[in-house]
Amino acid sequence: MSGTDAVPSTASGGGAPALVVDHLTKRFGDRAAFEDLSFEVGRGEVFGFLGPNGAGKTTTVRTLATLLAPTSGSATVAGIPLTTENGVEIRRRISVMPESPGLYLRLSVVENLRCFADLYEVSDAGDRIDRALHAVDLSDRADETCGTLSKGLRQRVALARALLSDPDVLFLDEPTSGLDPVAARDVHELIDELRKRGVTIFLTTHRLDEAERLCDRVAILSTTLRTIGRPDELRDELFARMLAVTTVAALSEPDRVFGGLPGVDRWRQDGPATYLLDVSDAAVAAPAVTRSLVAAGADVLSISQSHHSLEDVYLELIDEERKAARG
């Protein structure tokens, strides 16, 4: 699927979209960092931007954050056209949390936040800093020097910094990169909190479990946009629904058992006594399969709906691309 094929995407939020990207391309010389991106992100939506290393995720964020000028195409960020002249106004309405927290390590947490509150010219700096620290559960460490904090805590400080300006769009670039599972879970919970508060979040990640858990919709990028949609939509788009049937002993005539059942398109054996059935509608197929197995006198161990993860979708798309590249 090309970037242009992926255009029809419905943003979930109401009102004008928070982000509109239209055939956006960024090249460094002859090399395309990303090419022909088109998508929209609705207000209040958590939008996942997935892709392998070097896919162009960070470059896309930097472009939408006005750090890099696009080579071609257009975009609207927080309602403002993406142009050099609008850079200050756009940056006023967004926040970016880069992959590396980028804190002043010799300064305390509150000194770091104070500096950024002033850079955003927020009106009630002290109050905003208190609220941001409270949101990331760091109120009691406000006076600690950032250099003494663990990586997970630094990431939280960076998130607090991103929240200071109460942004219309929050860009989180690999927010859990390098964090241990506990610290990563904490960040996930924070993102969940932000979602509840209606903050639009543009989340780049290559952690598929993270995207599946947090995102309303995801886009898979590999220089061009490979696909875009809700995780369950993407699963359905790429994979047939399946039922996995396991019996105690192999069926003597499986074709008689599974053939022609309502809702079952085809079947195949996947192990000595396991059968995978492609089904159009599991709710119709499962009872029919059960009845047929019972009628055939089979001892059934389990009938379950096979669940493809976002990881399967991702790997399928990336593998397709690699095969295509190899010709």
Add this chain to the structure above:
Amino acid sequence: MRLSRRRILAIVRKELREYRHNGAIITTMAVLPMIFIVAPLIEVLALPASSAGALLAGDPLAILLGIPALVPGTLAAYAVVGERQQGTLEPVLTTPIRREEFLLAKAVAALLPSLVISLVVYAFFLGCVKVFAQPEVASAVFRGQDILAQVLFTPLLATWSIWVGIAVSARSGDQRVAQQLSALASLPSILVIYLVAYNVIPVTANLAFGIGALLLVLDVLGWRIGSALFDRERLVTGSR
């Protein structure tokens, strides 16, 4: 273009806090000027009273202007590339701050300690002369016009040195290279100072006024040139 005083002060305050938390920066800055006062101090203190007139012929103490011509540049050379190397530049550039504001703030933050150190070192020099030199020599050193020249040219030279340092910093990929290049770029100013100090270029009021006006223009241009050299895209991506 409207500059935001609050954003400029945010960076200035941040820089001053970093100096405060890292005393080595200021200590290093204070040690370097000693190079410039050792030779003239020995020379002046060793002068017999009968040779005081020799001091009036030239302007050997102009060498002390080498302090503001060299020292602030090495501090300013850290301004951009240092932030970039420690990963703090990108978060700052994603805020509404303009490059002109960022660079002006960096320059002000480098200028303040530079002025203090330059003037304190000069005051220390004068104090030593007052206490230890022959009274005739001391009165030859305490010339109003020389002191005025020090006070006026110190900020002008320091500002120029800072803009050179910032311009180098904005185009360098490595902090150490930036500091070395900045020191090299200060050499022409230091050469002029030495030529004046050793009376190769005789100082007149008109010449002093001309050099002062030139420095003022360069200081204003330095901000513009530094801003033009500050390329967000190159700084963020690390491309050459």
